[in-house]
Amino acid sequence: MAKNEKMVEQITSMDVDFAQWYTDVVKKAELADYSGVKGCMVIRPYGYAIWEAIQRDLDARFKALGHENVYMPMFIPESLLQKEKDHVEGFAPECAWVTVGGENQLAERLCVRPTSETLFCEHFRNVIQSYRDLPKLYNQWCNVVRWEKTTRPFLRTSEFLWQEGHTMHETEEEAREETRRMLDVYRDFYAESLAIPAYTGQKTEKEKFAGAVETYTIEPMMHNGVALQGGTSHFFGDGFARAFDITFTGRDNTVRYPFQTSWGVSTRMIGAIIMTHGDDNGLILPPAVAPIQVAIIPVAQHKEGVLEKAAELRDLLAKKFRVKLDDSDYSTGWKFSQYEMKGVPLRLEIGPRDIENNSCVLVSRVSREKKFVSLDGIAEAVEEALKSVHDELYNRALENQRARTYDAHSYEEFLDIAQNKSGFIRAMWCGETECEEKIKDATGGVKSRCIPEHEDHLSDVCVCCGKPAKHMLIWGRQY
């Protein structure tokens, strides 16, 4: 067992090398594996089970709001991609192109979808004729490709999995509401299911999606203070509709252009989970998306009655929770480390003495606190303990986010924070792209995250140029 126990020790400490720690966790928790294909990863069963839990949860939230799933082709003919000017400029540089099909050079090359606005628009044109056909509330779960130079599992890969919602509305107001509503869905999902607090708000002109009028974003902060763009929701106005000639007959019998939104989150969220909650013992999973919520570890399992009792507990708890009983012949200590590494939120230990006392031990993966609980009402105790794990995770992340969010009242203070602290910076801004670019260059990569939904008034002037401030911006380095 010595060899196995070493496995856990092999994780690099977060404080020593956060990037290496991340890579170690991805590998040792068996979330993903590298592949021979540049920039593409293999999502292993344990990692994919997290994605399945995320999909189930989000999909139910989307459907509760009336969204329907569809599937669009994965290829976009070059001429179709080019129909919206800003969009093609944004995406063409990172496209993968199919040029040969079935042994023949193609007359027109096909882009492997980096996002599917153009394909949805082509279809919307076929199925929208009257205001009675609106709204169209579509979503698809699929793979997309954006050619990346440097990649990291989950955080940035050339191929990734995501959902992309695409909706069409009769009025601008309705489309704007949808854009904000879906940002709220993401924020709620991050908080309620991933136990991740986050800033939400609007992207600047510079940072918005190619082709969008407005982009809204959710920006969780990772444990080390670096931002991860966690999801976006875009309002397109009627720009794509005009470019793709999508029209409908309105209630007043005039021909109109519909208003459009799109919104998406991806497997990147698994990276956010790792980097928000993990520690030096490995992964920590929020209970809502943990493939195993409770690991039952029998203690002194060779003793009479222990395995039987453990199996009985598993059968009881499996009715309500995702449970694994590990009755393998590894040592108890190895099992403890193993399920800690894999981030299982709750460990249930049961041994001969516990059975005598009609009790067991629950151990939180976060606080590592041990709690002796009676086997009567064990399901309720487990439920409560899982809720505690969720709350502990959320509060800890919120505390980290608060502690690492700094206010800059002057350019010098901004540069000082950017150089000496790792976290988010709140500062006033004039609204000009030049100031964003100046700050990015001066700090070696600090970029605006968003104009937060609730802006405070830190001063009257832009932290960069001193001109009158229009907004408060949140800034940070990003993955």
Add this chain to the structure above:
Amino acid sequence: MAKNEKMVEQITSMDVDFAQWYTDVVKKAELADYSGVKGCMVIRPYGYAIWEAIQRDLDARFKALGHENVYMPMFIPESLLQKEKDHVEGFAPECAWVTVGGENQLAERLCVRPTSETLFCEHFRNVIQSYRDLPKLYNQWCNVVRWEKTTRPFLRTSEFLWQEGHTMHETEEEAREETRRMLDVYRDFYAESLAIPAYTGQKTEKEKFAGAVETYTIEPMMHNGVALQGGTSHFFGDGFARAFDITFTGRDNTVRYPFQTSWGVSTRMIGAIIMTHGDDNGLILPPAVAPIQVAIIPVAQHKEGVLEKAAELRDLLAKKFRVKLDDSDYSTGWKFSQYEMKGVPLRLEIGPRDIENNSCVLVSRVSREKKFVSLDGIAEAVEEALKSVHDELYNRALENQRARTYDAHSYEEFLDIAQNKSGFIRAMWCGETECEEKIKDATGGVKSRCIPEHEDHLSDVCVCCGKPAKHMLIWGRQY
């Protein structure tokens, strides 16, 4: 309403033009739409909801047998595809190739996966070291691309959605068992969930999968007597393991090659549903995968209490079934046609007189029989009626399959059947590929479907060459 009612009349009759009937149903039932991308389709909400029901059902069957979902990259480097000789020969001609990524010509071109044996093998090599790592029982749900010249929605498209199971085993026997077990899963799923009976059996050498030692297949017969290859399960021996150098240390401490299987079914099954069960009024969906199982149509809905009662019924039934109440202002007749077209298995009519009698009317989409049932115990009545629809569908398809399966005792009889009947032909076969080719040429496309699991003895000699017969073969034209 006249305009709307015409919609139903526009379906071409099956007997007049089966291919046009199929296209009409796909379009009018809003299952799929054509896209501007050659050979690729848009799967619309109603069609995709069928696919989601199929996924839920099959995924549970796979997981109950211990399979885990994973996700592999969608690109296969050309050198990786070439590692197994037969495999690359089979698939290279129908690959789509990515040659440009992020504005640069790629050093090695990438095939968009037509199937993922090679990628799974590359990963298996990393994660299999000891017999303790076996079996690996993996599955993935994804899109694949096979460049097709002539395409039809669901039946044959350049891109399609499917699941592909890939497993590795310690012994040949275990892998062979897995291959057969998964064929059984498919047969049970077709029968129990799609209400489709089918022949199952082994493919000949000529028809087996590129790189497989043995291929098993499920071959349902469509309403018009044409076969649809409905799913396959392959035994690979250790061929890929040797080509990819995948080894493990066995129980006896020697280094061994593991034994492999793969198996898959696709969105093509939606084509099978349409062509097995549909009629001149449109689609008919088996209850297990119908997005709407019960359509509630209020009669004289302007009368007091009708809509309230209908909504009450919907709320009650929605606890157990997928229900839609249509209280739109279309005419009752239009609604009847509409949900018939969409293949909803059961219609529930409720009007003022029914309410007075504390009853309602259930109408089967298959038999169109009307049944007056009491509102007391309505959930049980609906359950029973759905079960009846399933059984009616299955039995009707089985009858058609039996009526259209012919025995050929001589070459002349074979050609006569092939020319004058549409259906399957059972005949004895010597085991030689030449005879398959001769028959295919002589009949303009009749191909062997499978050596069925239960062979009858029709004669001692091959129907084609007269040499001693080795097997009974089932033959047919295919989609």
